[in-house]
Amino acid sequence: MRYYVLDRGDQLSVDLAQQFHRLASERGFELDAESPEIVVSIGGDGTMLHAFHTFIDRLSDMAFVGVHTGHLGFYADWRADELHDLVDHMSGKNGQEPKKPRIVQYPLIELDIYKKSGNSSHIALNEFTLKGVDGTVVAQVDINDVTFEMFRGDGICISTPSGSTAYNKALGGAMVHPQIEALQLAEIASINNRVYRTLGSSLLLPKHHHCDIFSRKEQRLVLTLDHLNIPVDDLISVRCQVSNQKISFARYRPFPFWNRVRNAFLS
Known part of the structure; x- marks a missing residue:
């Protein structure tokens, strides 16, 4: 799998990005800044917007995954403490085939x-x-x-x-x-x-x-x-x-839109 990571620049996000690179290398992922299949955004929704505009000319060829390290991650499916779980889903756990994500388009x-x-x-x-x-x-x-x-x-x-x-x-x-x-x-x-x-x-x-x-x-x-x-x-x-x-998001687990709304504004 070809991937790329953008992080927010704060210490937690930088540390998580380095951790993701290490885990990805162990699973045989290929770091590709030009034509990644998956772009991982680590930070907040602003980081996802930055990732979107970075690859704005290649949207049809990739999907995005968000890991949030702040208080509100509306475009992010994964918390900071779930990074290993995300990589397991992307690569396949214990020798299993990688889980094919559901592609959701906005x-x-x-x-x-x-x-x-x-x-x-x-x-x-x-x-x-x-x-x-x-x-x-x-x-x-x-x-x-x-x-x-x-x-x-x-x-x-x-x-x-x-x-x-x-x-x-x-x-x-x-x-x-x-x-x-x-x-x-x-x-x-x-x-x-x-x-x-x-x-x-x-x-x-x-x-x-x-x-x-x-x-x-x-x-x-x-x-x-x-x-x-x-x-x-x-x-x-x-x-x-x-x-x-449209923008494509790779969903490795269900996270309905109204659940996001509830979690963001009511929980």
Whole structure:
């Protein structure tokens, strides 16, 4: 098996990464930074986002496994003290055949960013946000090429189903099961008056829909793709839709989505 490990950089995560390398070497795994079959993320959800963007051009060829060393590991199936169990499942225990994982795929967001200085395309695992630097954001929101609302406020958040448990939840958005291929638009502190009228609640768009966010004044903005910040002062618009690409996670044992939600927020 070809594998690669990314760790958060704190001492516990570094120690676990070294331990994983040692165990993997004993089981005959091949360390491969270019084309791994399995990418192991050791740390928190931020580490998984980093792993995702590291291999963003090769998503169809690999699956991810998370080991969490912090307080909240929404993308992680394994605790720090279960590393031996994970390697046993991956390699086969006591001479048995390796356990074939169940591959679970989560939807992603595709973003086309149009600026006066040039255009670019991106995908995000958790969310995309648009925020103002100097004041409120003024933007027109279209759905399927029809004007839906004029927005004024702190910003707009577009999340995936898996990202619906992150910033979107803090904004009052709904938590969405990742088997539902959709994106969610949530407002960040919208201002409603006679000129600017917004829905005031988050909304879900299915895979075959898209939304466009048009900048409606000269404004300095920060576009955030997961953990990556992009300063922009010449934005024209952003098109958001569910991507045709997906991220794959290797499940070596059952860990249902709603169990993750319960463990993260209710336990």
